[in-house]
Amino acid sequence: MNKVRWTFWVPLALFGAFIVLVGVQLFRPANDEVASAMIGKPLPEFDLRPASSTRPGLDTADLSDGTPKLLNIFASWCVPCAAEAPQLAELERAGANIVGVAVRDRPEDVAAFLSRYGNPYSRIGADDVSEVQLGIGSSGVPETFVVDGNGVITYQHIGDIRPEAVPLLLEKLREAGQ
Amino acid sequence: MIAEFGLAALWLAAALALLQLVAGVAVLKQGETASPAISALVRPSAAIQGVLAAVAFLALLVVFHQxxxxxxxxxxxSHSDKPWIFKIAGAWGNHEGSMLLWVTIMSLAGALIALLERRLPEPTMIATLSAQAFTGLGFYAFLLFSSNPFERLAPPAPQGMGLNPLLQDIGLAFHPPTLYFGYVGLSIAFSFAVGALITRQVTPDFARAMRPWVLGAWIxxxxxxxAGSYWAYYELGWGGWWFWDPVENASLMPWLAATALLHSASVLAARDALRAWTIMLGVVAFSMSMIGTFLVRSGILTSVHAFAVxxxxxxxxxxLLAINIGGALTLFALRASTVAEGERFSVTSREGALVVNNVALSAILGIVLLGTLYPLLTEAFGVRVSVGPPYFNPVSAIFFLPMLLVLAVGPLLRWRQDSLGRVQKQVVLIAVVILAALAGVAFSTSIGILPLLxxxxSLGIAVASFMPLIGRSILRVPLATWGMVVAHFGVAVALFGAACDSAFTQERLLAAQVGETTQLGPWTVTLEGVDPVAGPNWTAIEGRLSARYGDGRPTEITPQSRNFWTPPQETNEAALLTRWNGQLYAVIGEEGEDDRWQLRLWWKPFVTLIWYGGALISLGGLLALIGRVANDLRRRSVQRRGATRRGEQPS
Amino acid sequence: MNVPLKPKHQRLILVLIALAALIGAGLLAAWALRSQASYFFVPSEMAARPPEPGQAVRLGGMVQIGSVKTDADGVTVRFVVGDGEARIPVRYAGILPDLFVEGSGVVAEGRLGADGTFVADNLLAKHDENYVPRELEHMTEAQMRAAVEETTQ
Incomplete structure (x- = not known):
């Protein structure tokens, strides 16, 4: 019987190994957000049609007119984008020039979104196939990029803008202007 | 208001689970001296807890319906424009809702055993219900602290984000709950196993009490x-029906364990053998449910079906997994050696055959588990791999095919001890069918070794599955035996379908102009036109194909390539044309140059038998379940009558 | 039924069969996993140490702009996948995933042909806004992170 007894511990040992393995894997990729490799590089060439009737569309030249800007990737179907609307409004009040890229969206949905949550954007381009979004190294919505006056990306904020992130973004915007 | 009501019901249910656990543990600690007042608390708290959890789930259904x-x-x-059925289904088509559904089913099942199960000694029942409450508490904590389904949003959203279009499908709306019934049924088996271990009451009665739950879960x-396999087949548009995707494996592994448990429990119930092994399988089966849920929910494995990370x-x-399963396995390691050895039996006996079945199923389970976890293992060393059919198919077949041979012969053997000589005639007949089919198919076609086998x-098993009925009066055969016959026949049917699909499928990929005709096996298919169409939340291009089988009349089929909004997503809606002997499967792709449309057509002989076989296997399980439960009820009423008679005699 | 049982003996046989089968399953699985698992390559890795021709592997990278060509049959597509360091030509016959566009990421399942062309059986290019496959995390060009396996919810 003694010989058999240790075999009863084998399942527990195997299970322990499993727990260790997945535990390690679970905590290792602690951050799924990936920083864009485009930081410090100029924007790719693009020319987007207007996403709503109230604002002009967006092309690369608009982003290299000498003024640093915030480039906000959003979509009307994305709940965190609605959550960051007050912070974008605050940034606009603080003097930031914000341009938007609406990802895979319909004009009427964008219009409804803007009328409900406010429109802090000076220009909004419609990115129907995620071309710009992918091109500037954004993997999700919302994301916000700081672009200097020469069209070079200097900073990337992943996820919705929480109130505590507003001063940081303003600071990065100021740095980009220097 | 309704949301707060539901949340309150959930908290109350959690509190009752705690009461159930504390009272149960107190009774078990005190043993004989336990106060009857405390032990009388256990069953009612389980029952009321079930009702409260159901109320919470109902509240969620109501807020989704509104x-x-x-x-x-x-x-x-959700989205206010959606059909009501998908609004309701939206309640469990997400992480929080599905966990609430899980907890609800689990506490309802707990309520049922608390109210109905009287066969086992009371301490064992109390230990079982305590184990159930312990597992339940973990899930309540998970829901309340990390996945509250009733959380409010301020300010309210103007419109919902919609349900994932891939999930806007009636089959898929009811697919997860079906699996959950299975997973949770295994949690009952787990609780029974833990209860029996704690009180060292691993008896045939324990197996009989556990068996209906295992059977139900297994069905x-x-x-x-x-259903999931059929969904993947027509929704993904890849023409395959099983991809060895981690999510599919997550549902297959509990099934393999439950199948083994089902068979070992019947040995324990009938012959009082395989005691420790049955307990072990009870723990493993639920572990597989939880591991599957973990792998799917944590996003640790990437998959076609992956939920949010x-x-x-x-x-x-x-x-939760570590505490529950680790705890149960520790208990097993400590107690299993004190569970007395069961009855003995010879290798050539019904039990022997069932042991082979159990070993083979466990081996396949291990193979699938290793294959599913291997990418995780290599990633720990910085190597990225994926494991697919080239691994799973041949390696699991090495154990699956011999198991099928035993499946053909095992049911013919007697319990305890038998010899192949006694069933010589049947064995020879089965062997002749298999060898004749092998020779016939091998000479007439040139197909791979696995489909050939x-x-x-499958033909051999189809014949063999009905042999247990030979020499018996058909009307006298117990329902449970019919269940076995039907389920085993279902295995043959599904295997035949799968083998034919992989052996005889014909595929044609072409870029066709409107009016162009192509041949595919016995089919003549013409592209009649391509039109834009629109649905409630999608637009699509739809191909109109006319398909003619042999010289028959043409039938129109319309594959679509759909674009959804909110959230944006694109899907291929395959068009299927079903005949008794197979299915024509058509997918339309993008418009290429010079007005040609990409078409992908498959002719899949007998592919539908895969799912008919699956349905037959479930039907067999259902017959067995009805037979077992009816038997139990009959036995109980006989005992009660006997008891009343004995009670009357002295007077 | 009167044949004397040798219970200990019979039991031992069963236990040995079971143990042998389970250990065999483990060894078999370990061996098969080493040889059958399909490894993930980026183009520079594939160029530096190519896999055995015929071995099932996956190739992930960015579809080079201007490289997508359709053959005369209308269904065979040829394109080049690159990662900024190396470029691998790919051939695929089938219906292209909806989000397969030049300049975006792709994961191709298939094998490397003897002529150095990667023959894909399947392309995964679905893009989900909130999801990045872990395989693409460390690639050299940012755009590649967009190549995403299809997900639901």
Whole structure:
């Protein structure tokens, strides 16, 4: 019987190994957000049609007119984008020039979104196939990029803008202007 | 208001689970001296807990039906324009809702055993219900602290984000709950196993009490896997029916364990053998349910079906897993050697055959588990791999095919001891069928070795599955035996379908102009036109194909390539044309140059038998379940009558 | 039924069969996993140490702009996948995933042909806004992170 007894511990040992393995894997990729490799590089060439009737569309030249800007990737179907609307409004009040890229969206949905949550954007381009979004190294919505006056990306904020992130973004915007 | 009501019901249910656990543990600690007042608390708390959890789930259904957009979960997963059935289904088509469904089913099942099960000694029942409450508490904590489905959203959203279009499908709306019934049924088996271990009452009665729950869980798992496979087949548009995707494996592994448990429990019930092994399988089966849920929910494995990645939730489930399963396995290691050895039997006996079945199923389970976890293992060393059919198919077949041979012969053997000589005639007949089929198919076609073996074995099993009926009066055969016959025949049917699909499928990929005709096996298919069409939340291009089988009349089929909004997604809607002997499967792709449209056509002989076989297997399970439960009820009423008679005699 | 049982003996046989089968399953699985698992390559890795021709592997990278060509049959597509360091030509016959566009990421399942062309059986290019496959995390060009396996919810 003694010989058999240790075999009863084998399942527990195997299970322990499993727990260790997945535990390690679970905590290792602690951050799924990936920083864009485009930081410090100029924007790719693009020319987007207007996403709503109230604002002009967006092309690369608009982003290299000498003024640093915030480039906000959003979509009307994305709940965190609605959550960051007050912070974008605050940034606009603080003097930031914000341009938007609406990802895979319909004009009427964008219009409804803007009328409900406010429109802090000076220009909004419609990115129907995620071309710009992918091109500037954004993997999700919302994301916000700081672009200097020469069209070079200097900073990337992943996820919705929480109130505590507003001063940081303003600071990065100021740095980009220097 | 309704959301708060539901949340309150959930908290109350959790509190009752705690009471159930504390009272149960107190009774077990005190043993004989336990106060009857405390032990009288256990069953009612389980029952009321079940009702409260059901109320909470009902509240969630109501807020989803009303599309109450002030509830975060509704805003994220529903849309006021959706048909009501998908609004309801949206309640469990997401992480929080599905966990609430899980908890609800689990506490309802707990309530049922608390109210109905009287066969086992009371201490064992109390230990079982305590184990159930312990597992339940973990899930309540998970829901309340990390996945509250009733969380409010301020301000309310103007419109919901919609339900994922891939999930807007009636089959898929009811697919997860079906699997959950299975997973949770196994949690009852787990509780029974832990209860029996704690009180050292591993008896045939324990197996009989556990068996209906295992059977029920197994029926739902079989149905869920069958439906899921059909969904993947027509929705993904890849023409395959099983991809060895981690999510599919997550549902297959509990099924393999449950199938083994089902068979070992019947040995324990009938012959009082395989005691420790049955307990072990009871623990393993539920472990597989939880591991599957963990792998799917934590996003630790990437998959076609992957749910949102959330490491916090993943670690919560992992902690639950470690506590529950780790605890049960420790208990097993400590107690299993004190569970007395069961009755003995010879190798050539019904038990012997069932042991082979159990070993083979466990081996396949291990193979699938290793294959599913291997990418995780290599990633720990910085190597990225994926494991697919080239691994799973041949390696599992090495154990699956011999198991099928035993499946053909095992049911013919007697319990305890038998010899192959006694069933010589039947064995020879089965062997002749298999060898004749092997030779016939091998000479007439040139197909792979696995499909060839599959076809031959399926014919052999189809014949063998009815042999247990020979020499018996058909009307006197117990329902449970019919269940076995039907289920085993279902295995043959599904295997035949799968083997034919992999052996004889013909595929044609072409770029066709409107009016162009192509041949595919016995089919003549013409592209009649391509039109834009629109649905409630999608637009699509739809190909009109006319398909003619041999010289028959043409039938129109319309594959679509759909574009959804909110959230944006694109899907291929395959068009299927079903005949008794197979299916024509058509997918339309993009418009290429010079007005040509990409078409992909498959002719899949007998492919539908895969799912009919799955349905037959479930039907067999259902027959067995009805037979077993009816037997139990009959026995109980006989005992009661006997008891009343004895009670009357003295007077 | 009167044949004397040798219970200990019979039991031992069963236990040995079971143990042998389970250990065999483990060894078999370990061996098969080493040889059958399909490894993930980026183009520079594939160029530096190519896999055995015929071995099932996956190739992930960015579809080079201007490289997508359709053959005369209308269904065979040829394109080049690159990662900024190396470029691998790919051939695929089938219906292209909806989000397969030049300049975006792709994961191709298939094998490397003897002529150095990667023959894909399947392309995964679905893009989900909130999801990045872990395989693409460390690639050299940012755009590649967008190549995403299809997900639901």
């Amino acid at each position: 599309t109450d957009l002030s509830v975060k979960l509704v805003a994220e997963n 739902f798992l079989t149905l869920g896997i069958t 959330d490491p916090e939730r993943g670690s919560f489930i992992l902690a 599959g076809i031959a074995l």
